[in-house]
Amino acid sequence: MKILNFGSLNLDYTYSVDHIVKEGETISSLGVQTNLGGKGFNQSVALARAGKEVFHAGLVGEGGQLFFEACNKYGINTKYMNTVLGRSGHTIIQVDKNGQNSIVLYGGANQKITKDYVNKVLNDFSKGDIIILQNEINELPYIIDEAFKREMTIVLNPSPMDEKINACNLKKVSIFILNETEGQQLTLATDANGILDAMQRRFPASRIMLTLGKDGCIFRSGRKTVSQKAFSVDAVDTTAAGDTFTGFFIAGLVDELPIKDVLCTATKASALAVQKEGAAQSIPTMEEVERFRP
Numbered sequence: 001m002k003i004l005n006f007g008s009l010n011l012d013y014t015y016s017v018d019h020i021v022k023e024g025e026t027i028s029s030l031g032v033q034t035n036l037g038g039k040g041f042n043q044s045v046a047l048a049r050a051g052k053e054v055f056h057a058g059l060v061g062e063g064g065q066l067f068f069e070a071c072n073k074y075g076i077n078t079k080y081m082n083t084v085l086g087r088s089g090h091t092i093i094q095v096d097k098n099g100q101n102s103i104v105l106y107g108g109a110n111q112k113i114t115k116d117y118v119n120k121v122l123n124d125f126s127k128g129d130i131i132i133l134q135n136e137i138n139e140l141p142y143i144i145d146e147a148f149k150r151e152m153t154i155v156l157n158p159s160p161m162d163e164k165i166n167a168c169n170l171k172k173v174s175i176f177i178l179n180e181t182e183g184q185q186l187t188l189a190t191d192a193n194g195i196l197d198a199m200q201r202r203f204p205a206s207r208i209m210l211t212l213g214k215d216g217c218i219f220r221s222g223r224k225t226v227s228q229k230a231f232s233v234d235a236v237d238t239t240a241a242g243d244t245f246t247g248f249f250i251a252g253l254v255d256e257l258p259i260k261d262v263l264c265t266a267t268k269a270s271a272l273a274v275q276k277e278g279a280a281q282s283i284p285t286m287e288e289v290e291r292f293r294p
């Protein structure tokens with residue numbers, strides 16, 4: 001079984017600020033860093049850090065060589081990554097003194113995916129292989145349809161949530177990994193149990209992983225519901241915490257570990273990630289996660 005992550009690669013321009021800038025306000029930043037990120041790239045790094053072989057498909061533009069080098073360092077297979085003309089995807093991230101962030105996204109190369117490119121990548125994958133998707137690239141509905149035709153297991157993290165998600169045939173998704181806000185937007189339910197119930201009614205064949213920030217997470221599959229509390233740590237930067245959770249969660253599912261253990265490991269991994277600055281660079285190794293005693 002192969003794991004393919006078809007997702008974004010962003011250069012993150014991360015500014016440390018006292019507070020997230022308000023409408024009409026101008027503030028000075030306390031520092032700036034250029035980090036490698038993108039929900040797709042971060043999730044591939046997390047999978048690799050969790051010990052999985054992962055193929056990353058996605059496009060970069062100017063400056064994108066950094067991603068190839070980083071993939072080599074992390075052990076991510078770049079066979080399906082391509083470079084296109086123009087700018088790479090990038091973000092402007094503000095991280096405040098409590099480690100909370102706000103992100104402005106510029107799609108760049110991430111929005112230049114063609115159907116032809118999708119076909120070329122997916123033609124190498126088949127029944128039982130896993131595809132992981134987020135919502136930072138174009139052609140998402142087409143990728144889902146084509147992956148489904150090939151009987152791949154489709155994992156969707158519908159983040160960042162916007163109207164493009166509604167253009168996808170979500171009934172084809174095997175596993176949803178979403179946070180409470182995304183769950184509310186998808187179902188109109190207002191609390192965690194309501195979201196899980198509504199998701200299950202709408203997608204009875206899917207497994208649902210609902211993350212709740214400081215309230216932990218809840219997994220639902222058929223009649224089985226398993227929850228995990230969050231670990232209390234001092235956050236420096238929450239960027240990529242969700243991506244870290246996603247990568248370690250999928251790695252645990254692939255290994256068919258007991259779901260309680262999978263949730264505990266993924267939660268520990270994201271608790272470690274928030275204690276470091278940056279996106280991909282904040283993702284811990286499996287050894288670090290195993291050593292972590294919250």
Ligand code: RIB
Nearest residue numbers: 010037038039091240279
């Ligand atoms: O989930 C964190 C990521 O979201 C950042 O790395 C940034 O690139 C945005 O896509």
